[in-house]
Every structure is written in C-alpha cells, then in structure tokens.
Amino acid sequence: MSREFPDFVDPWKAADGQRTFQGTMPIKRMKRLEPMLAPNTGQADNGILARGDARFMARFAHDRQGLITIRLNVEAELPLICQRSLEPFREDIKRSTWLVVVEDVAEQDLIPEIYDPVLVENRRMALLDIVEEELLLAVPQVPRSPNSGEINISTDGKTDIPSEKKQQSHKPFAGLAGLLNENIED
Numbered sequence: 001m002s003r004e005f006p007d008f009v010d011p012w013k014a015a016d017g018q019r020t021f022q023g024t025m026p027i028k029r030m031k032r033l034e035p036m037l038a039p040n041t042g043q044a045d046n047g048i049l050a051r052g053d054a055r056f057m058a059r060f061a062h063d064r065q066g067l068i069t070i071r072l073n074v075e076a077e078l079p080l081i082c083q084r085s086l087e088p089f090r091e092d093i094k095r096s097t098w099l100v101v102v103e104d105v106a107e108q109d110l111i112p113e114i115y116d117p118v119l120v121e122n123r124r125m126a127l128l129d130i131v132e133e134e135l136l137l138a139v140p141q142v143p144r145s146p147n148s149g150e151i152n153i154s155t156d157g158k159t160d161i162p163s164e165k166k167q168q169s170h171k172p173f174a175g176l177a178g179l180l181n182e183n184i185e186d
Contacts, residue, residue: 004021004022004023005021005022005023005058005127006021006127007126007127007128008124008125008126008127009021009058009060009124009125009126009127010123010124010125011060011068011070011101011120011123011125012068012101012123014060015060015061015062015068015069015101016062017060018059018060018061019059019060020057020058020059020060021057021058021060021127022055022056022057022058023055023056024053024054024055024056025053025054025056025127025128025131026051026052026053026054027051027052027053027054027076027078027135028051029128030054030128030131030132030135032132032136033078033132033135033136033139036080036136036139037051037078037079037080038079038080038081038088040079048079048088048089048090049079049088050079051079052076052077053076054074054075054076054131054135055074055075055076056072056073056074056075056127056131057071057072057073058070058071058072058127058130059071059072063100065112067100067101067111067115068100068101069098069099069100069101069115070098070099070100070101070118070130071096071097071098071099072095072096072097072098072099072130072131072134073094073095073096074093074094074095074096074131074134074135074138075093075094075095076093076135077090077091077092077093078090078091078093078135078138078139079091080139080140080143081143082143082144082145082148083142083143083144084144084145084148085145085148087145087148089143089145089146089147091139091140091143093135093138093139095134095135095137095138097116097134098114098115098116099115099116099117099118099130100112100115100116100117100118101117101118101120101125102117102118102119102120103119103120103121105119118130
C-alpha cells in the first residue's frame with residue numbers, strides 16, 4: 001500500500017491548500033465491497049481471485065460557487081463471478097467523478113447536478129470510504145465476463161436451439177411480388 005496520504009482528511013483545509021492525495025489501497029480493507037467480489041477459496045486460480053490494490057487520486061479545490069470539490073479518479077481490477085458462465089474473471093474498473101462536500105443531508109438539494117455529494121461529519125473524511133464508494137458504484141449489477149460466449153439454453157430448458165437458417169418463415173406477400181411484376185410487364 002502506498003502511503004502518500006493520511007487515513008482522514010479535513011476537506012476544508014485540503015481545499016484551501018489545493019491538496020492532491022494519491023496512492024494505493026488494498027481491496028481487502030474495503031469491508032462493504034468484499035461480499036460483492038468472487039470468494040477467495042485459496043485454490044489455484046492463476047491469480048484471478050487475488051485481491052489487489054485500488055489506485056486513486058483525490059484533488060481538493062474550491063469551485064466558482066465556493067463549494068469544496070474533490071476530483072476523484074479510481075482504478076482497480078476486481079475479481080467477480082460471471083453470471084453467464086459462473087466462472088471467475090477480473091473486471092477492469094476506471095472511474096472519474098466530481099464530488100462536493102456537504103455537512104448536512106439538506107444541502108444535497110442545493111448542489112449542482114454535475115457533482116455527487118459526500119457527507120462529512122466533524123470535518124473528517126476517510127479517503128478509504130470515498131474510494132470504496134466509487135468501486136461499489138462501478139461493480140456491474142450482473143457481472144459478465146467479456147470472454148463468455150453465447151449460452152445455448154432456451155427458457156424452456158432445451159439446449160438445442162434451432163438457428164434462423166433452419167427455420168422456414170412464412171412469407172404471406174411473396175406471391176404479390178410476382179403478380180406486381182406481371183402487371184408492370186402488361
């Protein structure tokens with residue numbers, strides 16, 4: 001883990017100094033994210049299930065309205081289970097977002113739509129929490145490996161689905177085309 005950042009930050013002081021914090025955080029420290037990941041069984045998996053580090057950069061500043069903003073960039077590779085093949089795979093996550101610091105839930109309605117609010121209490125904000133939150137938002141609702149092919153199972157349980165070439169379709173207006181050609185020639 002890269003320690004170019006403190007565990008807790010005072011967003012007001014960080015914005016006044018236009019501070020930038022960056023580094024890496026172990027994914028295994030993210031307790032809310034852990035249940036969404038593929039279970040690490042300890043079996044040989046070629047590193048697919050290994051928990052790596054999340055890389056991040058958080059840049060604090062004030063915008064034109066005087067709001068405390070955070071430009072957050074997060075990158076990680078998360079071990080997930082493909083819901084199509086039920087095999088583990090690694091999802092590459094790259095997110096960039098604008099956050100704004102709020103002290104009260106009522107302030108959320110007052111911020112511009114381009115920002116996502118971050119609730120801060122007692123002038124302390126954990127960098128781990130905002131990085132974990134971005135990764136939680138990035139996890140697909142239904143993880144699917146890009147390498148999983150088409151599964152040939154129909155809704156009635158049959159595995160032999162006829163292809164479109166095998167099916168003969170009824171063309172009710174095919175005869176009209178021939179009649180139309182005959183009328184044009186006359």
